Amino acid sequence: MNTKQLIIVAGPTAVGKTDMAVWLAKHFSTEIINADSRQVYREMTIGTALPSPEQQAGIRHHFIGHRSVYDYYNASLYETEALEVLNGLFEKHDVVVMAGGSGMYIDAVCRGIDAIPTVDAGVRERIRDAFMSAGLEGIRQKLRACDPVYYARVDLNNPQRIRKALEIYEMTGRPYSSYLTGEIKKRSFSFVKIGLDMPREELHDRINQRVDAMIERGLLQEARNLYASRHVNALNTVGYKELFGYIDNLCTLEEAVLQIKGHTRQYARRQLTWFRKDSSVQWFRPDEPEAILNYVCLKIKEQ
C-alpha cells in the first residue's frame, strides 16, 4: 500500500471542479494543486474562472497566478514545479488534491514528459520565418529530410507540431523523434482520478451563464489592459482573443461574447475527448460528492 495519494479532479470547464476539489480538500484537511494552464498567469483573472476568495478561504491553492503572461511556461515546467510542491506537501499530508482541466498538465504529473531541450527564442523565430516563406509544404519537406521517423507519424496538417520538431533539430542537431521515448515515469505516490460530467445541455447553460458573469465583472476592461501584449502565447486564450477582435473593430461586443461562449463549449468538448480516453478516470456527476468520497476512500484502501 502506497500511503501517499493524489486525488485528481478532472472534467470540462465550468462543470464544478473547483467546488469538488475544495470539498475534498476540506474533508482531508489538505491543499489543492491547480492543473489549469491559464490560471497560472496572474494577469488573467476574470476570464480564467479562478477559484473565488470564498473557495480559497482556508484552503491553500498552488499554481494560481504564480507566473506572468510574459514568462515562458509549458507543461514540462509545470511537471517539474508540481512535483517539487507535491513532495513538500506529502511530507505533511497523506492526501493532496489536484484540480484542473488541462489534460496535458495532469498527464505531465502522472506519467511525465520526455526530456527535451528548451528551444531559445532565436531558433523559434527562424523556424517561424521558414514557415512564413516556405509554407506548410516547405516545412514538411524539411522535416522529412531531417526526421523521417517523426515525419511518418506526425499530423502533417498541423504546422505547430512540425515547427516544434524542426526547432528541436535546429537547436540540437538531433531529430525530435530521438527524444521521444514514451517512457512512463515512476512516481512516489498513487493517483485517484475523478472525472466530473453532466448532461451536455446543462453544461452549455452553465458555460453561457459564466461567460455573461465574466463580462459583468469587467472582462472587457481586463482584455483592454492586456491588449498591447495580445500576441504572447498566453493570451491566445478563449475570452481574451475574441475581445481583442472586438477592440480591433472586427465584430460587435455581442458577437464577441457569442464567440467566447461557442469557443468555450468547443474547449469543453476537447477536454472531454482527452479525459474519456483515460480509462483510469472514474466518472461522476458533480452533485454526488458522497459517492465520490466513497470511491476515493475505497481506492485509497486498495492502493
Place this chain on the structure above:
RNA sequence: GGUGCCAUAGCUCAGUUGGUAGAGCAACGGACUGAAAAUCCGUGUGUCCGUGGUUCAACUCCACGUGGCACCA
C-alpha cells in the same frame, strides 16, 4: 384593402434551363509528448411553409392558402 418580394439544416443564406440539395457559423466525434483554454482532422443532422394542379418526374413551373417584409392606399 391593393401590389411586389420572401419562405430550403439549429442560425444566416446559396442552389437546381424540372431528375428529392450545399456553404459559412453552430452542433457532434476524434487526434494530441515543451503554445494544450493551443493546434489539427473528420461527420450534413433537411416533410426544401401547406394544399391542389401541370409533368414520366416538382424543392424548382402554375393556382390558392398561411406566415413574414416592403411599398401604395
